[in-house]
Amino acid sequence: MTWNTNIQEAPRGKTVQITRKKRVETKEAVDTTFRTTYEHQKEDVILATKCGKVIKTYWIPGEERWAGLANGEQPDAWMAWPKHPNFIPAGETGMVLGTERERPLSIGLHTDGDPESRFDSASLHQHSIIDDCGSGA
Structure with missing residues (x-):
């Protein structure tokens, strides 16, 4: 893992579509409804700050900033948060x-x-x- 000084390349998570199933039972019938929403799925990164700290953080899209940093504060460099060596995503x-x-x-x-x-x-x-x-x- 190496430091990257181009902060614009740092992963900022993604918006995913979530569909939830809800089952409602009454005396007359059983009804199933589906509700689709969109949620931000954060992606952890390691940031090197201007004050010399190294922190694990993630992007907050609604506030347009990194968690743990003030509005407008830009880190010096970033590095991807490592995945477990035995981690295998579903479907692969x-x-x-x-x-x-x-x-x-x-x-x-x-x-x-x-x-x-x-x-x-x-x-x-x-x-x-x-x-x-x-x-x-």
Whole structure:
């Protein structure tokens, strides 16, 4: 990851269409309605400010500014917020851990709906390290 000084290239999220289904039951009938709205889906970035701070932030479209910065304040540089190395967006294909196979994923799961089916459990146990993260146990 490298710093980019062209702030205009920084990702500012996107507007997505959301359709919600609502089911209303009465004694007479069951009615299903759909409501479509548009929502801003933020995208996290790392900004380097003029005062020497490095912060995780996102664009606020209604205010035309970065969260954590004042109106009109421009950062010196930006960097994309990293994605987890095992993150596979829904609908894409991905390598199955511990194998050389690639298969399609649906909503982040294998097509049979079992989230664990996309991992080879023998490989996971062989390479997993369980660490007590300070629980005091």
